[in-house]
Amino acid sequence: MATATLVEEQRATDKTALITGSEAIAVACKLADVDVITAYPIRPYDTVMQYICKLVANGEMDCEYIVAEGEHSQFEIVKHACACGARVFCGSSGVGWMYAMEALTVTPALRIPMVAMVGNRALDDPGAFGVEHNDALTVRDLGWQLVWVDSAQEALDTALIAYRVSEDRRIFLPCAISCDGAFLTHSQALVKIPSQEKVNQFLPRYNRADLQLHPDNPITVAPQGNEDWVMEIRRQNYAAMERVSLVLKEAYADFDRIFGRSYGNPFFEEYETEDADIVLMGMGTLSTPVRVGIRKMRTEGKKVGFVRMRWFRPFAAADLAESLGRFKAVGVIDRDYSFGSPYMSGVLTTEVRSAMYSAPGPKPPVLGFIAGLGGREVTVPDVEKVAGAVYQAAEGKSQPLTQWIGLRE
Amino acid sequence: MGRLYAIEVIYRGIFQKTLATRITRSIVLAAHEEGKQGISFGRYGDSPERNGIPAKGFAIVGDDQKTLEEGMAKYEPKDVDVTIAVDDTLCKGVESWAWYGLQPVNKLLKPGGTLLVTSRQQPEAILQMAHRKETPYDLAIVKGTVSFSGLWVYKDDHTDVRILGAIAKILPGLFSLKSVQKIIVDQWNDPVKAESAARAYERISSVTVQPGQGNPEVPYKFNLPKWHEMGEGIAIPSIPAGTTMEDPATHATGGFRPDRNPTFKKYTTRTMRPVVNFDTCIKCTLCWLQCPDSCFDVTPEGLYDANMQACCGCGVCEAVCPVKECVTMVNETEFEDNASQWEAWRKDKAGYEAWLADKIKSRPERSHGFRYRGQYEEQIPEMLQVAREK
Numbered sequence: 001m002a003t004a005t006l007v008e009e010q011r012a013t014d015k016t017a018l019i020t021g022s023e024a025i026a027v028a029c030k031l032a033d034v035d036v037i038t039a040y041p042i043r044p045y046d047t048v049m050q051y052i053c054k055l056v057a058n059g060e061m062d063c064e065y066i067v068a069e070g071e072h073s074q075f076e077i078v079k080h081a082c083a084c085g086a087r088v089f090c091g092s093s094g095v096g097w098m099y100a101m102e103a104l105t106v107t108p109a110l111r112i113p114m115v116a117m118v119g120n121r122a123l124d125d126p127g128a129f130g131v132e133h134n135d136a137l138t139v140r141d142l143g144w145q146l147v148w149v150d151s152a153q154e155a156l157d158t159a160l161i162a163y164r165v166s167e168d169r170r171i172f173l174p175c176a177i178s179c180d181g182a183f184l185t186h187s188q189a190l191v192k193i194p195s196q197e198k199v200n201q202f203l204p205r206y207n208r209a210d211l212q213l214h215p216d217n218p219i220t221v222a223p224q225g226n227e228d229w230v231m232e233i234r235r236q237n238y239a240a241m242e243r244v245s246l247v248l249k250e251a252y253a254d255f256d257r258i259f260g261r262s263y264g265n266p267f268f269e270e271y272e273t274e275d276a277d278i279v280l281m282g283m284g285t286l287s288t289p290v291r292v293g294i295r296k297m298r299t300e301g302k303k304v305g306f307v308r309m310r311w312f313r314p315f316a317a318a319d320l321a322e323s324l325g326r327f328k329a330v331g332v333i334d335r336d337y338s339f340g341s342p343y344m345s346g347v348l349t350t351e352v353r354s355a356m357y358s359a360p361g362p363k364p365p366v367l368g369f370i371a372g373l374g375g376r377e378v379t380v381p382d383v384e385k386v387a388g389a390v391y392q393a394a395e396g397k398s399q400p401l402t403q404w405i406g407l408r409e
Numbered sequence: 410m411g412r413l414y415a416i417e418v419i420y421r422g423i424f425q426k427t428l429a430t431r432i433t434r435s436i437v438l439a440a441h442e443e444g445k446q447g448i449s450f451g452r453y454g455d456s457p458e459r460n461g462i463p464a465k466g467f468a469i470v471g472d473d474q475k476t477l478e479e480g481m482a483k484y485e486p487k488d489v490d491v492t493i494a495v496d497d498t499l500c501k502g503v504e505s506w507a508w509y510g511l512q513p514v515n516k517l518l519k520p521g522g523t524l525l526v527t528s529r530q531q532p533e534a535i536l537q538m539a540h541r542k543e544t545p546y547d548l549a550i551v552k553g554t555v556s557f558s559g560l561w562v563y564k565d566d567h568t569d570v571r572i573l574g575a576i577a578k579i580l581p582g583l584f585s586l587k588s589v590q591k592i593i594v595d596q597w598n599d600p601v602k603a604e605s606a607a608r609a610y611e612r613i614s615s616v617t618v619q620p621g622q623g624n625p626e627v628p629y630k631f632n633l634p635k636w637h638e639m640g641e642g643i644a645i646p647s648i649p650a651g652t653t654m655e656d657p658a659t660h661a662t663g664g665f666r667p668d669r670n671p672t673f674k675k676y677t678t679r680t681m682r683p684v685v686n687f688d689t690c691i692k693c694t695l696c697w698l699q700c701p702d703s704c705f706d707v708t709p710e711g712l713y714d715a716n717m718q719a720c721c722g723c724g725v726c727e728a729v730c731p732v733k734e735c736v737t738m739v740n741e742t743e744f745e746d747n748a749s750q751w752e753a754w755r756k757d758k759a760g761y762e763a764w765l766a767d768k769i770k771s772r773p774e775r776s777h778g779f780r781y782r783g784q785y786e787e788q789i790p791e792m793l794q795v796a797r798e799k
Contacts, residue, residue: 111642172642211642218647225643226454228508232636233643240641 015193021184024152024191025091025117025177026051028159030061031199035086038066038074042096043129044181045119049091071096075103075114082112083221085208087163090114093181094121097135107174108143108237110222111211113166114174115159120284120335121181122374130375131181133283133336137312137347143237145175145244146313148283152189155179157261160194160203164251167206170243180335182375183285194259202258244314267316269308270323272298276305278390279324282333283309283348286371286378290333293383304387315351321359324352328394329365331386333405335372343401346370365393371405382406411472413479414440414583415486416576417517418493419503421680422455422462424557425495429466431569432493435592436468436576442588445470446477452485455505458560461678461721463503470583489517490580493572496555497528498680498741500538502628507673510630513540515623520544523579523615527551527568529795530742532616537745541623549615551575553796555680564785566792567605574606575613586610605796631672656709658755663709669719675702676747679722681738681773683715684765687754689735696726696736708751717747740773 019027025048029037039049055061064081068074071092078088092100097118107114122132136146145166149155155177162175179185213221225233248266256262263269271287272294273279280290287308294304307323324330334346341350349368356363369386372378382405393399416436420429430451437447447470451457455464467486471477480486494500494514502511515524521544526535528550535548551571558564570593577586590603640646651667683696690712697705697713704719705726715726722741730736754761 109643210640211644220645220647222643223645226506228454228633229639232634232639235636236639236641239637 013195014198017191017193018188019152019191020047020051020186020188021149021152021155021179022047022117022119022186023051023188024156025159025179026055027191027193028156029063029089030055031194031196032087032160032163032203034063034089036064036066036078036081036088038068038077038088038090040068040071040074040092040096042071042093042121043119044121044179044185045091045093045096045117047185048117048119052089071100072103075100075107075116078114079103079107079110079112080213082114083110083208083211083213085206085212085214087167087206088114089116091117091119093119094135095124098123098138101138104139104144105142106222109233111172111237111240112174113163113168113172113206115162115166116174116176117159118176118178119181119185120178128374129181130373131183131284131335132373132375133178133334133347136176136178137336139176140313140347143173143241144313145173145241145311146178147175147311148178148309149184150180150285150287150308152184152187152191154263155184156191156193157255157259157263160199161248161251161255163206164203164254165244165247167204168247169207169209171240171247172211173237173240173244178284180285192261198258202254241314245316248311248314263310265316265319267309267311267314268320268323269310271306271308273305273307273323273326275303276327277303278329278331278387278394279305279307279327280331280333280383280386280390281307281309281348281352282335283312284335286333286335289378289380290383293380293387296380297384297387302387302391309348312348312351315355317355318359320352321355322361324356324364324366325359325361327364329367329390331367331369331390331393333369333371333378333386335378337370337373343368345402349402365399367393367399368402369405370402376406378406410479411476412582413472413476414468414470414580415480415489416468416470416491416493417486417489418466418468418495419499419514420457420464420466420495421499421557422457422459422464423560424461426451426457426464427558427563428495428556428569429464432495432572433466433468435569435573435589435596436583437470438592438596439573439577439584439589440470442591443584445472445583446474447471448477448481460723461680463499463505463677465503465505486517488519489522490519490583491523491525491576492518493525495527495568495572496557496680497526497530497535498538498555499677500524500526500535501624501741502540502677504674504677507670508631508633509673511628511674511676512630513542513628515539515542515546518542518546521546523547523549524618525549525551525572525575525579527553527555527572528742529554534742536618536623538742539618539623540628541620541625542618543620545617545619547579547615548618549575549579549613551609551613552798554792556792557680558785562785564789566789567602567796570602570606571609571796574609577606578610578613579615605793608797629674654706654708654714656755657752661709664707664711666706666716667703669716674718675721676717679717679720679741681722681724681741682717682720682744683722683724683726683736684739684768685713685715685750686732686735686737686765687712687751688758688762689732691732691735693731695729695731699725699729701725706749706751712751714749714751716749734769737769738773739768740771743768743771
C-alpha cells in the first residue's frame with residue numbers, strides 16, 4: 001500500500017491509545033491544530049507541556065511553542081496571540097495559576113477565547129503536589145468558563161468542545177479545563193482518538209473577524225475607560241456567559257452526531273439517580289470511589305445516587321435544582337475549601353445551596369463535606385460515611401452543615 | 410432637615426490641583442468652626458495629572474450630619490450654590506474626557522447661585538465665554554493673576570484665601586469671615602493670608618447675569634451608547650489617517666490634516682494658544698514634529714496650522730520655533746472662536762497681519778509650572794500687588 005494512502009487511512013480512522021489525561025489534552029491540541037502554545041513548568045500541568053513538546057519534536061504537530069519566563073508572561077503571550085487570531089493553548093497548576101492571575105483577569109474582559117488546562121493542585125503553603133480545586137475556582141467570577149472532567153477520554157473530548165464553544169462569535173470567552181492532579185494528569189487510560197476528518201468537521205477555524213488585531217484592521221484593544229463605560233462592558237460579558245448554555249448544548253449535540261459519543265446533559269452527569277432516596281455530588285475524579293461506594297451501598301439496599309458537576313461555569317442552576325428536588329437530601333463533596341463562607345462550606349456546596357434557594361420545587365437539605373484535600377484519597381468508606389450523614393439529614397435528624405471527611409481526628 | 414451647601418471648584422489638571430484641594434478643604438473646616446458637618450473631595454473620574462485638563466473638586470456642607478448625608482447620596486452634586494473657576498479661560502466650558510461633551514462652566518449653578526472667577530478681566534469679557542443659562546445667576550470676580558503652579562510645588566500667591574474670603578461674603582450662612590480667618594491661621598500660621606481673605610471679603614462684588622446674557626453658542630454633547638449598541642471586547646476602531654487640506658482662496662488641495670478623535674475635542678484645555686505668522690515661517694517642521702498632541706495640520710503649501718480641536722496650549726511650539734514671533738502664545742481669553750488661522754490668512758493677508766499684531770499684545774502672564782528656580786518667589790509679590798489694586 002502506498003504511504004500516502006496509509007496516511008490518509010490513518011487520518012480517517014479512530015484509534016485507541018493508552019494515554020494520561022494530560023496526554024489526551026495534548027492530542028486534542030494537535031487535532032485542533034492549535035497555533036500558539038506557551039508553557040512554564042509546574043506540576044502536574046507540566047505533563048501536558050511535555051507531551052505537546054514531544055508531538056512538536058516528532059513532527060506530528062506544527063505550532064509556535066514558547067516557553068515563557070513565568071506564568072504571567074505565559075498567559076499574556078497567548079492572550080495577545082489569540083487577539084491576533086491564533087488558536088491558543090495554555091495551562092498551569094496551583095500557585096502557578098495564581099501567579100498568572102492578572103492575565104487571567106483581563107482575558108475574559110477582552111473576550112479572548114483562550115483554552116487552558118488547569119492541572120488541579122493544592123495552593124501553597126505547604127507546597128504539595130496533590131489535587132485541590134481552589135486554584136481553578138479563583139477565576140469563577142471573572143467570565144471564565146470552567147469545566148471539570150473525570151477521565152482522559154472526557155479530557156480530550158471536552159478540549160475539542162471547549163474550542164468550539166469559546167471561539168464561537170456569540171461567546172468569545174476563555175475556558176479552563178480542570179483535570180485532577182495525579183488521578184487524571186498522571187494516570188494512563190484507554191482513550192479513543194478521533195480521526196482528523198471528524199475533528200475538522202466538528203471544529204471550524206477560529207475567526208476573530210472585526211476584533212482581530214491586524215495592521216489591516218487597526219483597532220485599539222483595552223483602552224482606559226471610566227465609570228461611563230465599565231458597567232456596559234461588564235453587561236456584555238454577562239450576556240456572553242448567558243449565551244454559553246445554548247452554544248454548549250449545540251456543541252454537545254454536534255459532538256454526538258459526528259463522533260458518536262453522547263454525554264447526555266452537558267452540565268452534570270447523573271448516576272443511579274432514577275430511584276435514589278439521597279444523592280451525593282462532586283466534581284472531578286472522586287466520581288470513581290463514589291460510584292463504587294454507591295454500588296456497594298445498593299447491594300445493602302441503600303438507594304444512593306450521584307450527580308457529578310461537569311460545567312461549573314456557567315452553572316446550570318435551574319436544571320440542577322429541579323433534578324435535586326427529587327431527593328430527600330443532598331450531600332456535596334468539595335475538594336476545596338472556602339474559609340469563612342456561609343456555614344463554612346466548600347465552594348460547590350455553597351453554589352448548590354444558592355441554586356436551591358430560588359428553585360420553585362422542593363428543597364431538600366444540602367449537607368457539605370470537605371474531603372480529599374491536597375491529594376488525599378477519597379475512599380469508599382469515606383463515601384459510605386458521607387452517605388450515612390446524608391441519610392440522617394433525610395430522616396430529619398440534625399447534622400452539621402459542614403463536615404470534614406477523611407481527617408485524622 | 411437643615412440647610413445643605415454645595416460648592417464646586419473647576420480647575421486645571423496639575424497646575425491647580427493643590428489650589429483646588431486647599432479651597433474645598435478650607436470650606437469644610439471653616440464651616441465646621443460653626444458646628445456644621447462637611448466633606449471635601451475631588452471628582453474621582455478626573456485625571457488631574459493631565460496638563461490643563463478641566464477637573465473638579467467639591468465641598469459639601471450640611472447644618473448637621475443627616476443633612477450632609479442627603480448631599481452625599483450623589484457623588485457628583487447635581488446643583489451647586491457656588492461654582493468657582495480658578496482660571497477664567499475655564500468659562501469657555503469644561504471638556505474633561507472623551508464623550509463628556511462641552512459642559513458650560515455654569516451648568517450646575519442653582520438659580521441665584523454665584524459663579525466666582527479669578528481673573529483680570531471685566532464681567533463683559535467673562536460673559537463672552539460663559540454660555541447662556543436659563544435662570545439668572547450672579548457673577549463675581551476675584552481680581553488677580555490666575556494662579557498656576559507645577560506638579561510638585563505650590564505657588565502661595567493667596568488665591569486660596571482670597572477665594573475663601575469672597576465665599577464668606579457670598580454665602581454668609583456657610584461661614585463667617587472670622588471663622589475662615591481662624592482656620593487660615595490654624596492651617597498655615599500666616600496672619601498675612603488672613604488679611605488677604607479679609608481684603609477679598611471687603612472688595613468682592615457681583616453682577617446678576619440674566620438668561621439672555623452670555624455666550625450664545627450651543628455646547629456640543631453626546632449620547633452614550635447602550636450596552637448592546639457598543640462593540641464587544643473593549644476594542645475601539647482606529648481613527649482614519651486623515652485627508653488633504655483645501656486652500657480657501659485657490660481651492661488647491663494638498664498637505665495633510667490628520668483625523669482626530671471626534672468625541673474628545675480640546676477646545677477648553679488651553680489657557681493660551683499659539684498664533685502663527687505664516688509670512689515669516691521657514692517651514693522648518695519643528696512645531697509639527699514637537700507638538701505632543703499632533704495639533705498642526707500641514708497646509709497645501711507646507712505651512713503649519715495649529716488646529717484648535719487638538720491644541721492643549723502647552724507652548725512647546727513657541728519654545729522650539731527658531732523664528733522670532735513666528736509662533737507666539739497668546740492668552741486664551743483673547744479668542745472667541747476656534748477657526749483656522751491659516752484660512753483667515755489665505756483669505757485676507759492684510760487683515761490677518763493686523764489681527765496677529767493685536768493678539769500678540771496679549772501674551773499670557775501665566776506659566777505652566779516654572780522655568781527656573783526662584784521664579785515663583787519673583788512672581789508672588791507682583792501677583793499680590795495685582796490683588797491689592799482696586
